[in-house]
Amino acid sequence: MTALLEVRDLHTQFNTLDGVVRAVDGVSFDLASGETLGIVGESGCGKSVTALSILRLIPPETGRISAGSILFEGNDLAKLGEQEMKRLRGHRISMIFQEPMTSLNPVLTIGTQIAENVVRHLGVPWKAARERACEMLDLVRISDARRRLGEYPHQLSGGMRQRVMIAMALSCDPQVLIADEPTTALDVTVQAQILDLMLELKEKTGTAIVLITHDLGVVAETTQRVVVMYAGRKVEEAPVLALFDNPLHPYTRGLMRAIPRLDLDLEQAGTRPRLQEIPGLVPRLTQPIIGCAFASRCELATDRCRAEAPPVIDAGGGHTVACWEARP
Amino acid sequence: MSVLEVTNLVKHFPIHGGLLQRQVGAVRAVDGVSFSIAKGETLGLVGESGCGKSTIGKTVLKLIEPTSGRIVLGGEDITALRPGAMWPHRKRIQTIFQDPYSSMNPRLSAGTIVGEPLENFGIARGRERDERVARLFERVGLRPDAMRKYAHEFSGGQRQRLGIAKALSVSPDVIVADEPVSALDVSVQAQVLNLLIDLQEELGLAYLFISHDLAVMRHISHRIAVMYLGRIVELTDKRTLFTNPLHPYTEALLSAATAPDPRRAKRKKAIVQGDVPSPANPPPGCHFHTRCPYATPECKVTAPPLREVAPGHHVACLLR
Numbered sequence: 001m002t003a004l005l006e007v008r009d010l011h012t013q014f015n016t017l018d019g020v021v022r023a024v025d026g027v028s029f030d031l032a033s034g035e036t037l038g039i040v041g042e043s044g045c046g047k048s049v050t051a052l053s054i055l056r057l058i059p060p061e062t063g064r065i066s067a068g069s070i071l072f073e074g075n076d077l078a079k080l081g082e083q084e085m086k087r088l089r090g091h092r093i094s095m096i097f098q099e100p101m102t103s104l105n106p107v108l109t110i111g112t113q114i115a116e117n118v119v120r121h122l123g124v125p126w127k128a129a130r131e132r133a134c135e136m137l138d139l140v141r142i143s144d145a146r147r148r149l150g151e152y153p154h155q156l157s158g159g160m161r162q163r164v165m166i167a168m169a170l171s172c173d174p175q176v177l178i179a180d181e182p183t184t185a186l187d188v189t190v191q192a193q194i195l196d197l198m199l200e201l202k203e204k205t206g207t208a209i210v211l212i213t214h215d216l217g218v219v220a221e222t223t224q225r226v227v228v229m230y231a232g233r234k235v236e237e238a239p240v241l242a243l244f245d246n247p248l249h250p251y252t253r254g255l256m257r258a259i260p261r262l263d264l265d266l267e268q269a270g271t272r273p274r275l276q277e278i279p280g281l282v283p284r285l286t287q288p289i290i291g292c293a294f295a296s297r298c299e300l301a302t303d304r305c306r307a308e309a310p311p312v313i314d315a316g317g318g319h320t321v322a323c324w325e326a327r328p
Numbered sequence: 329m330s331v332l333e334v335t336n337l338v339k340h341f342p343i344h345g346g347l348l349q350r351q352v353g354a355v356r357a358v359d360g361v362s363f364s365i366a367k368g369e370t371l372g373l374v375g376e377s378g379c380g381k382s383t384i385g386k387t388v389l390k391l392i393e394p395t396s397g398r399i400v401l402g403g404e405d406i407t408a409l410r411p412g413a414m415w416p417h418r419k420r421i422q423t424i425f426q427d428p429y430s431s432m433n434p435r436l437s438a439g440t441i442v443g444e445p446l447e448n449f450g451i452a453r454g455r456e457r458d459e460r461v462a463r464l465f466e467r468v469g470l471r472p473d474a475m476r477k478y479a480h481e482f483s484g485g486q487r488q489r490l491g492i493a494k495a496l497s498v499s500p501d502v503i504v505a506d507e508p509v510s511a512l513d514v515s516v517q518a519q520v521l522n523l524l525i526d527l528q529e530e531l532g533l534a535y536l537f538i539s540h541d542l543a544v545m546r547h548i549s550h551r552i553a554v555m556y557l558g559r560i561v562e563l564t565d566k567r568t569l570f571t572n573p574l575h576p577y578t579e580a581l582l583s584a585a586t587a588p589d590p591r592r593a594k595r596k597k598a599i600v601q602g603d604v605p606s607p608a609n610p611p612p613g614c615h616f617h618t619r620c621p622y623a624t625p626e627c628k629v630t631a632p633p634l635r636e637v638a639p640g641h642h643v644a645c646l647l648r
Contacts, residue, residue: 042513043513157603159602160603187376187377187603187604188376188542188584189376189619190603192583192584193601195586214514217543217586217587218586220586220587220588220589220592221586221587221590221592240590241590241591244588244590254515255514255515256588258514258517259514259518259543260518260521260547260548261543261587261588262546262570262585272525272547274522275518275521276518277515278518281483
């Protein structure tokens, strides 16, 4: 497998009033061309900061990539100049966010916004770019595309806005699409439509997708490979079937037992089984974490876990776990 | 015997427009909804945004006035009670919000926040109040010495525990919980759901549990009402709802929900297309007919009544 995107030992930090927050603390992974990779974890685990780091969207006033590399098409994005990044963003690598309304310009029509991206990156005339915008709206199955080009974001529903964002993101045929919680703000029936659409377009265009989410259901149904993050670190990585069949990290196991399930046999009438809790809280990221980040909440933790960072164990078949006590 | 009974509840919000700001229409947020909740029971209200589930919660709490209908709390009709007359009844119905932080005064200590209702209702003051608050803290899994801390010093899950402690302080019969775990991470969500279930079993609380999350709903509810654009389209016990859903909208919701099982997936799931129409201008007839894969011409004109098709199983659909 030749990797399209190689993230190596990425460290991203923010300066806050409470001290330096190590939001991403040594994360490495590969993205193959045309694949769907999920990055999953709870709030504050560093999944969104990882995405922002890849696109170099970390606000320079407060944060920085302090170490590591992000290799993409022969360049190290961690070191690329802003002008070169501008040429990549929205062209070779695109991104869609949770709340499309905050990413769309309220005073420009959606046709202008999509066409703007095409003009800027592909250098085609406006007229051709508007044609492309029309094609893209058709592609994301917005009916009556030509008329919709002249509408403003506030005239569209939440699901339609996310479709417009996808149309814009894919308008220059990117190699990589980073989707950060793309369906979290949407209703269930609309979420299903958008996930279906993203997968269908991926088949059509061959764009690799990095899907960032807190929702294990979304991960299970849409991704091929999964990275599980906790407190800024990657704790487990596996093909999606292996991860759900045989989760190895105590945190991954804990997460899977903590979610209420829709798809399992119904319990005995009248009883409600207890959900498994993960006791305690995520550690503060302002202090350097010694040993394993999950040790304070882990039932298997030993003195070694609290003292030494765990090694990455290869369980075979692309399944790796960072844990002293995991028994692959 | 039911502790909360709601009959034919309607809540319309007027829309004003034009030069003179006359009323030009109404958002029909709740459009004739009936249900009851028994002691110790959880009734789930599930539906997508704009279906009116939160408006029902606010209306039964009398935070907003119903347009018409009847709300009976513990045998007493509270529908028309003015704020003053409603006051003594507020002890019996309390609420837990999605984001408890926004309802907490940042300048008061956590102990003061939780103890406020005790003073307001004249239940306990001074030392007795503090002792009761300490017991409440322990009951919801917070250390009593946290009483001196301020709301911002707690994590999201702990704040939700504070919100629960405050709601419990006046020993209510009914708690309206509006998306109480939606803002929480999975591992913390499990803690709060377990706590809510324990408290219900211990104290016989009735919950009106409002959520968009079917898996959470299935976990905590005894019966579930599925809402669409201001109306209940299906109401039954949870086992029946998940094994034998009858309304096409319920079917669509169930098939659209994701499950943490990669083997189940990889198929077309979106059996309905489009978005929910605006409640300011709902479609005529059955509100769901614009997205329903089975809709007939009859569905476009006739609003289906909620009928009991099997004992305890109510469906509003002309075709079932």
